[in-house]
Amino acid sequence: MITIEGLNKSFKVAKRSTGLMNSVKALFHREHTIVQALDDISFSIEPGEIVGYIGPNGAGKSTTIKVMSGILVPDSGSCTIMGYTPWKERVSYVKNIGVVFGQRSQLWWDVPVIDSFELLRDIYKIPHDEYKANINLLVETLDLQTLIYTPVRQLSLGQRMRCEIAASLLHSPSVLFLDEPTIGLDALSKIAVRQFIKTINKEKGVTVILTTHDMNDIEALADRVLLIGKGRLLYDGKLEALRKKYGSHKIITVDYRESIKSFDVYGVTVHSQTSERAVLSINTEKVMIAEVISQISRLVELLDVSIEAQPIEEIIVQLYKEYQI
Numbered sequence: 001m002i003t004i005e006g007l008n009k010s011f012k013v014a015k016r017s018t019g020l021m022n023s024v025k026a027l028f029h030r031e032h033t034i035v036q037a038l039d040d041i042s043f044s045i046e047p048g049e050i051v052g053y054i055g056p057n058g059a060g061k062s063t064t065i066k067v068m069s070g071i072l073v074p075d076s077g078s079c080t081i082m083g084y085t086p087w088k089e090r091v092s093y094v095k096n097i098g099v100v101f102g103q104r105s106q107l108w109w110d111v112p113v114i115d116s117f118e119l120l121r122d123i124y125k126i127p128h129d130e131y132k133a134n135i136n137l138l139v140e141t142l143d144l145q146t147l148i149y150t151p152v153r154q155l156s157l158g159q160r161m162r163c164e165i166a167a168s169l170l171h172s173p174s175v176l177f178l179d180e181p182t183i184g185l186d187a188l189s190k191i192a193v194r195q196f197i198k199t200i201n202k203e204k205g206v207t208v209i210l211t212t213h214d215m216n217d218i219e220a221l222a223d224r225v226l227l228i229g230k231g232r233l234l235y236d237g238k239l240e241a242l243r244k245k246y247g248s249h250k251i252i253t254v255d256y257r258e259s260i261k262s263f264d265v266y267g268v269t270v271h272s273q274t275s276e277r278a279v280l281s282i283n284t285e286k287v288m289i290a291e292v293i294s295q296i297s298r299l300v301e302l303l304d305v306s307i308e309a310q311p312i313e314e315i316i317v318q319l320y321k322e323y324q325i
Helices: 020-028 061-068 090-096 113-124 128-141 157-169 187-204 215-221 239-246 289-299 312-323
Strands: 002-014 032-045 050-054 076-081 097-101 175-179 207-211 224-229 232-238 249-256 268-273 277-283 302-309
Touching: 002 061, 032 061, 032 076, 032 232, 050 061, 050 215, 061 076, 061 175, 061 207, 090 097, 097 157, 113 157, 128 157, 157 175, 157 187, 175 187, 187 207, 187 215, 207 215, 215 312, 224 239, 224 312, 232 239, 239 312, 249 289, 277 289, 289 302
Parallel strands: 050 207, 050 224, 097 175, 175 207
Antiparallel strands: 002 032, 002 076, 224 232, 249 277, 249 302, 268 277
8 A cells, every 4th residue: 555665855944043143144145954854764554554653743754744645755765655656646646545634724714614525525526426425424423413514713623623534534535644633632532533533444444644642542543653763764563562572561559558658669669659559660571560469468458459551652752762862
């Protein structure tokens, strides 16, 4: 479905210095620096995959998506999606993709949402029966019944994002690019968007490339992650493999009857402690969970114990530190 090999993209950025004299000099001679946004990026994605594309701000995520959607032309390298080169065959290519940028809208601001949908129908030349079927599916699964007759400017951010996703899928694309689709959404809206993405992936086989800073989105949707930093691809693999490699720590919450000054147990780090509860972290490479619980039970009378995996955010931070990004 998607094959990218040796993709490079750089930008020329003007240097700006403070002071009147420097501003005058800049009128006649402006200095520039070259920022390498993408540095020899290569990966492939199979049909029907949901892939999380993650990395810190400025890592190159959005630049990659813009190249893949045909908005930007790379300096070198190749990108083939469904047999198309996005920036060379853009008119034919865009009929097969959907794109949602979390901070930009494809809906017309002052008209009802349904008017934008109908204009997109004409732009993409969607057959009448296909358009009706898609509208019915999208309105029902994204709960848009009362929203499509409302002007976009009167919608909340969460409502608008649901409409944006619907607009990107009206023409039945094979690939969906989602760039921060849940940014600024409340918990309820995030759950609705995630569930819908799962549905279209399962029922229609839509390939999804998701860029986000919300690791809950990644955990809920993606089995595979691509990690980019400073324009370089640092990790490409299963999310579960990432957990196994870096997620050796477990979080144990213990509730007990009597107070204790400290948990002096080998391999245990105390995150927080009160007279009735303690949150502990253990390294399972050094000590077994059962042994830790056994030692704690000899120190206090346990009322309840819960064990959780290390949050995915902490694992990603460990990976950032390893590559010093």
